[in-house]
Amino acid sequence: MTFTLSRRRLLAAGASLGVTALSGGAVRAQSGRTKITFAFPFPIGLEGIEALAKSFMEKTPSIEVEVQLIPIGQVIPKLTAAFSGGVGPDCLAMSDAWLSQFARGGWLENLEPYISAASMDKDILPGMMGIARMYKNTAYYVPYMTEAYTLYYNKKHFAEAGIKAPPADLDEFRSVAMKLTDAQKNRYGYYVLGSSGAQVQQWTTWMLETGGLGEGRSWFDASGNCILAGDKHVEGLESWVSLYQRDKVSPAASATGTAQDQANAFSADQISMLFGWGGYLTSLAEAVGEESLGTALPPAGPAGNYFYFAGNGFSINAASPNKEAAWEFLQYILQPENVAEWNRTSGAIPANITTWNSSWLSQEKYAAPMSMLAAEPQLINHPRYLPGYASFQLQTAPELIQKTLLGRQTPRQHAEAVVQAINELRAKAEQ
Amino acid sequence: MTTKSPSSSGSRRRARIKSGLLDDARRLPLLLILPSFLLIATFVVYPIIYTVTLASQEYSPYLGGERTWVGAENYFRVLSDATFWHTLRVSVIWVAGSVCPQFLLGLAMALMLNETFRGRGIVRTIVLAPWAVSGVVTGIIWLWLFDGTIGVINAILVQIGLVNIPIAWGIDEWATWFMVLVANAWRGAPFFAITLLAALQTIDKQLYEAARVDGATTIQRFRYITLPLLVNTIVLTTLLRALWTFNFVDLIWTMTRGGPVDATKTLPIYIFDVAYQRGDFGYAAALSVALCLILLVFAALYWQLNRFSSRETA
Numbered sequence: 001m002t003f004t005l006s007r008r009r010l011l012a013a014g015a016s017l018g019v020t021a022l023s024g025g026a027v028r029a030q031s032g033r034t035k036i037t038f039a040f041p042f043p044i045g046l047e048g049i050e051a052l053a054k055s056f057m058e059k060t061p062s063i064e065v066e067v068q069l070i071p072i073g074q075v076i077p078k079l080t081a082a083f084s085g086g087v088g089p090d091c092l093a094m095s096d097a098w099l100s101q102f103a104r105g106g107w108l109e110n111l112e113p114y115i116s117a118a119s120m121d122k123d124i125l126p127g128m129m130g131i132a133r134m135y136k137n138t139a140y141y142v143p144y145m146t147e148a149y150t151l152y153y154n155k156k157h158f159a160e161a162g163i164k165a166p167p168a169d170l171d172e173f174r175s176v177a178m179k180l181t182d183a184q185k186n187r188y189g190y191y192v193l194g195s196s197g198a199q200v201q202q203w204t205t206w207m208l209e210t211g212g213l214g215e216g217r218s219w220f221d222a223s224g225n226c227i228l229a230g231d232k233h234v235e236g237l238e239s240w241v242s243l244y245q246r247d248k249v250s251p252a253a254s255a256t257g258t259a260q261d262q263a264n265a266f267s268a269d270q271i272s273m274l275f276g277w278g279g280y281l282t283s284l285a286e287a288v289g290e291e292s293l294g295t296a297l298p299p300a301g302p303a304g305n306y307f308y309f310a311g312n313g314f315s316i317n318a319a320s321p322n323k324e325a326a327w328e329f330l331q332y333i334l335q336p337e338n339v340a341e342w343n344r345t346s347g348a349i350p351a352n353i354t355t356w357n358s359s360w361l362s363q364e365k366y367a368a369p370m371s372m373l374a375a376e377p378q379l380i381n382h383p384r385y386l387p388g389y390a391s392f393q394l395q396t397a398p399e400l401i402q403k404t405l406l407g408r409q410t411p412r413q414h415a416e417a418v419v420q421a422i423n424e425l426r427a428k429a430e431q
Numbered sequence: 432m433t434t435k436s437p438s439s440s441g442s443r444r445r446a447r448i449k450s451g452l453l454d455d456a457r458r459l460p461l462l463l464i465l466p467s468f469l470l471i472a473t474f475v476v477y478p479i480i481y482t483v484t485l486a487s488q489e490y491s492p493y494l495g496g497e498r499t500w501v502g503a504e505n506y507f508r509v510l511s512d513a514t515f516w517h518t519l520r521v522s523v524i525w526v527a528g529s530v531c532p533q534f535l536l537g538l539a540m541a542l543m544l545n546e547t548f549r550g551r552g553i554v555r556t557i558v559l560a561p562w563a564v565s566g567v568v569t570g571i572i573w574l575w576l577f578d579g580t581i582g583v584i585n586a587i588l589v590q591i592g593l594v595n596i597p598i599a600w601g602i603d604e605w606a607t608w609f610m611v612l613v614a615n616a617w618r619g620a621p622f623f624a625i626t627l628l629a630a631l632q633t634i635d636k637q638l639y640e641a642a643r644v645d646g647a648t649t650i651q652r653f654r655y656i657t658l659p660l661l662v663n664t665i666v667l668t669t670l671l672r673a674l675w676t677f678n679f680v681d682l683i684w685t686m687t688r689g690g691p692v693d694a695t696k697t698l699p700i701y702i703f704d705v706a707y708q709r710g711d712f713g714y715a716a717a718l719s720v721a722l723c724l725i726l727l728v729f730a731a732l733y734w735q736l737n738r739f740s741s742r743e744t745a
Contacts, residue, residue, distance in 0.1 A: 080492055101710070105492050186596060256687075387494060394708055
């Protein structure tokens, strides 16, 4: 008897819950408010985006925005699981490193009609629109920030060592790094970075500036083969590896160090120079002080001076039922005054070039990255559009460079392994 | 004309009520286990069936998501994959290297905590605290302790003059193993301490008193009383911990990312790489099935020993 009563109560409770849920839905439908979710996967800039979402909702009461933070290390598994199940956030911030992978999965909305209707691309740095259209020449994201692969240095260390300016070429880089190194004091000139982070850009800068770029400023020759195993390219890699092995201008631990370890070493005064993306403009300045942080172009090699550039953008989930509302929100963030203010607080350079006359961008630390971004003929087009290139950067490359730095393979073997991996990716893409 | 006697219709009604109650009585247990059954079917059985099916397909969601039936091809790939065998070997080192020191430390801690002394409650809490810390946090704590720039361990070694410059723990295979195994021992030993302490407290004190009267030394009492009475718990907890450690990714990933090169890349890390970095989900599923079969051996052993232990207790 008790069971019968309990069951009835349970059924009644279930029914009342169902009615409540349905009525809630009806209220939402009656109010006409559309709720969208925006996923943000980067550690810097969350507060700014939350503030923008709040001001957007005040101005547009018909749309409610929920900002969700996805830890950067979980972006690929989480979004892959969500997108392949036909769900996921309505719109999101996206790195250029993942763009091709998610676009190829058919999970991102083609944004060309939105961009052309808003006449948006004329204001965005051309190189960034090129990145946005890396897959099938179609924009799957709208760039909001851009960055250049920059040499960061500690001005105080330079002054103490009597060095007046950052190194202009690869030979000078070596001599400056040696001058700044005193292993007994646990002080090193440079950090080679062997684990995750932007390490591919580091050693390939030496290779490309010694051996030269391929067709269309790429890694490939006219017949589509990767050029990185050429004699001159290998020579460039050898000179980079010797900074660690022979000259010992980088801490021993840097062979397996991550981008975070590199930043920690710089912040703790252990190293004087490092290479990295735009996020360091803020974090390193906070660590060593604005007055001590210097930025410069990567040193030039015998074959020229070339720069890596990248950036993040906004995408819309192709399966979202609220694409128009999502675009309305993205358009609001992308307004020049909003995107400029948000990037100012997070220390990044806006992709919208109409904001480049903002006073905060005239600070000395922005001069080097902005001059690189404006030097289009020197920008490197690396094959981030290839399916599996993100995997090459994250998985294959760290293992290869660690092997090389730790003396388990020669730079030539390293270069040949890289060429084989990249050619395989290209062949797979062409299938 | 037939007439129903009141007594016969009453007995039929009573029988109907009785059979209804019986039905309810039969249905009740089924209804009670239904939620558990549904949960297990949804969250255990379905994923297993899905993974086994996926292992027979070529599937990359990053390449349009088309699925091609490849039969046993992915399993043959597993057998001829040198990285699979390497990561399996690494996993065995990881499990053996983790569980042994954890057990020894845990046993020592349990023996100590079983004694009566002032402040035992506080010491017990402190000793057991690492068990509450997550794998990622443990990894970060120990990574910082061993760090070449800001690490306390290197600072002490340099200050006492054992080394001139900080040791780069992460570039040498065995130094890296030392680093991760120490961190894992710190985190895992309290598990053994808790379970072994519980087992120690069930041992009758009179046995020790009798042995003491007979002149048994401390070592003899441990050898002939404590150890035999702990053996079931030791075997079961060790197996259980081995099973968990095999699947344990967060600590080793936080500390080494599988490096230097691939020296500490365990099988679960490799499976994650294959799925989410390479986008080869079919092959990752085949690797997962292989991992599952390996773990089944541990599970079968655990089950057998558990049965044996229950029978002995009975």
